[in-house]
Amino acid sequence: MSLTAQEKQQAMAWWLRLPGKRGVNIPEGEYDKIYPVAAGIALGVGVRQPHPRQLQWLHDNQITEPADIHAAFAGLPHPNAPNVTVGAYPQYAKAYQTYQQHSK
Amino acid sequence: MATPTDAEIASIAAEYSLPPALLLGIVHQEGASAGFGLTDATLGAYNLSITQLQSDPLMALTVAARTLAQTFQQTGSWDSALSVYLTGNADAWQSPTSPIGGKVTAILGSAALNPSFGLSRSFTPSDAKLFSSGSTSFAKQLEQMSTSGGITQQTVTSYQQAAAQISTQPFVASANMQQVAADILTAAKLPVTDANVAVIDTMAKGEGMPLGDFNWLATTQGQGKDINSVGVKAFGTYQEGIDATAATLLNGNYGSLVGLMGQGVDLKTIASNPGVQANLRTWQGGSNEDVGLLGGLANVPGTAPSATAKAAPKTANLTAQMVPNPAAVGEFAQQLQAANIDPQEFTANFPNLAAVRRQLLSAKRTSVSDYADVSNALQAQGQGVSQAGIVATVRGQPHPNYPNVTAGAFADTFGTAMLHSVMHTRQVPTNGEVARLVGLDNKEISTYYQQKAAAKSPAAQPQSSAGKIAQLGRTS
Numbered sequence: 189m190s191l192t193a194q195e196k197q198q199a200m201a202w203w204l205r206l207p208g209k210r211g212v213n214i215p216e217g218e219y220d221k222i223y224p225v226a227a228g229i230a231l232g233v234g235v236r237q238p239h240p241r242q243l244q245w246l247h248d249n250q251i252t253e254p255a256d257i258h259a260a261f262a263g264l265p266h267p268n269a270p271n272v273t274v275g276a277y278p279q280y281a282k283a284y285q286t287y288q289q290h291s292k
Numbered sequence: 293m294a295t296p297t298d299a300e301i302a303s304i305a306a307e308y309s310l311p312p313a314l315l316l317g318i319v320h321q322e323g324a325s326a327g328f329g330l331t332d333a334t335l336g337a338y339n340l341s342i343t344q345l346q347s348d349p350l351m352a353l354t355v356a357a358r359t360l361a362q363t364f365q366q367t368g369s370w371d372s373a374l375s376v377y378l379t380g381n382a383d384a385w386q387s388p389t390s391p392i393g394g395k396v397t398a399i400l401g402s403a404a405l406n407p408s409f410g411l412s413r414s415f416t417p418s419d420a421k422l423f424s425s426g427s428t429s430f431a432k433q434l435e436q437m438s439t440s441g442g443i444t445q446q447t448v449t450s451y452q453q454a455a456a457q458i459s460t461q462p463f464v465a466s467a468n469m470q471q472v473a474a475d476i477l478t479a480a481k482l483p484v485t486d487a488n489v490a491v492i493d494t495m496a497k498g499e500g501m502p503l504g505d506f507n508w509l510a511t512t513q514g515q516g517k518d519i520n521s522v523g524v525k526a527f528g529t530y531q532e533g534i535d536a537t538a539a540t541l542l543n544g545n546y547g548s549l550v551g552l553m554g555q556g557v558d559l560k561t562i563a564s565n566p567g568v569q570a571n572l573r574t575w576q577g578g579s580n581e582d583v584g585l586l587g588g589l590a591n592v593p594g595t596a597p598s599a600t601a602k603a604a605p606k607t608a609n610l611t612a613q614m615v616p617n618p619a620a621v622g623e624f625a626q627q628l629q630a631a632n633i634d635p636q637e638f639t640a641n642f643p644n645l646a647a648v649r650r651q652l653l654s655a656k657r658t659s660v661s662d663y664a665d666v667s668n669a670l671q672a673q674g675q676g677v678s679q680a681g682i683v684a685t686v687r688g689q690p691h692p693n694y695p696n697v698t699a700g701a702f703a704d705t706f707g708t709a710m711l712h713s714v715m716h717t718r719q720v721p722t723n724g725e726v727a728r729l730v731g732l733d734n735k736e737i738s739t740y741y742q743q744k745a746a747a748k749s750p751a752a753q754p755q756s757s758a759g760k761i762a763q764l765g766r767t768s
Contacts, residue, residue, distance in 0.1 A: 221391055223398075224321075224391045224394040224395040225393075226394070227321065227394065227397075227401065227402075228393065228394035228395070228396070229394070229397070231397065231400075231405070232401050232437050232440040232442050233440045233441060234442050254390065254394060257394075266441055266618065267442075268441050268442065268618035268619065268622075269618040269625065270622035270623070270626070271622045271623075271625045271626040271629060272622050272625045274440075276635070277621065279636050279639070280622075280624065280625040280628070280635045281441065281616050281618075282635070282636075282639050283624070283635035283636075283638045284616050284620065284621045284624040284625075286638070286639045286643060287624065287638075287642060287660070289643075290642055290643045290647075290658070291642075291658050292657050
């Protein structure tokens, strides 16, 4: 199946509207700086790649240093643990384990 | 650069004895870069150029796998190994100012998306020891990642089970074997008791079969593939092995063994039975090995089903303790937040509170609200939560059974009363007696027990009823 010229144009326009593209919305050098750190956090926390909108937001807000990216993610709600932010999760997980171990 | 197929990745991982998921993680995270993120120094060492690797992705992946296997052998952990792989520096991943830490975590995280990737029955690592070591380290890495809440217990457990099934090593005693034994017994409709599990486990040790053949007791029955001249099978699935082993036990040749197992007798009774010993020799083609192994074991009860045999393997239980469920953590966090409790402070002080409550209040359970009560009481006094504060607060709480006295005063009086009661009456004081003695000093308590002893003596005269001490004696 091949696309008509108009469909190709529409597909391209749609693709161009997507955020977080390396070398398109985000310069390659900056993307390569942001992506590994963001992926390290997102994969560890939610077993998923960082969302392109997250990458775009980091770029738009000039958050490119590892410590700043960590700080930005730390404030987000944890994807698997309601009521907890990504940054606070390890502390609550440890408290929960302590509770399980000693409450009975 | 073309991406290698899953089969190619698994094949190269087997050649270099790597967990295939890690190599897949490198392909996913570094596949866009020339040479899968290998350093110039590494490429130089192989006398390869980026151009060559770009035109031959399988060669690039082979170099990547070989380098990763070498760096793991040098460092012993995957985060350091990946750090060396990417930069040449084992510590680079730990630097907060470098993106290498993120790259390393991203590769590991990508591997964690499907940690059991490639671990099919056909996966045969060339170096069993290296694979085992790498696999154990990867499992630890998964557990560490679980502290962020992305990896679940099931993920870690299923990886450990998949890795354990790789037929690389002769049988080693494994907590998994308890689950296998329980499943065989269940399939044979025999009771899952400690003794019966021990028998199956011991027979498996005697056979020494590779775990990946799913034929722990080396049966020749069933539809598996023959792996030796006698017709011992290798089964395609776990369940086939379980069913064939159960069918063998019930084929009529092992009546004494099955009969005693069915009665749920203890291990000593099974091991010392001549009929069972004959059955075991039949099972082992005349060998006495199983008989000797069973005879050397300490006795194990037969009737009570074992919790460990019925539950998941010990390794999984351990993992369950180490890897909390993120949803449960979220619910627990809500409780702490509602009570305005800092999680770090809770972690530091909750064990003390639980121990003090067990000791002074005979509390079987300590809840978050118990902690909140103590924390609030201390805050009202302008104090933070501390060990001394916890002890003082719990001591000041009413005794659960004698609310007119405090738990602390009761505990102190109990110690003194115990001393004098045993000395004079050779009896342990009752709790009611202790509660009534609260407020008396050491001398008064001593006098009380002297009078009590005298009152019980046949030669003793009735005591005067005057005074508090005599009054306590009469009411005791």
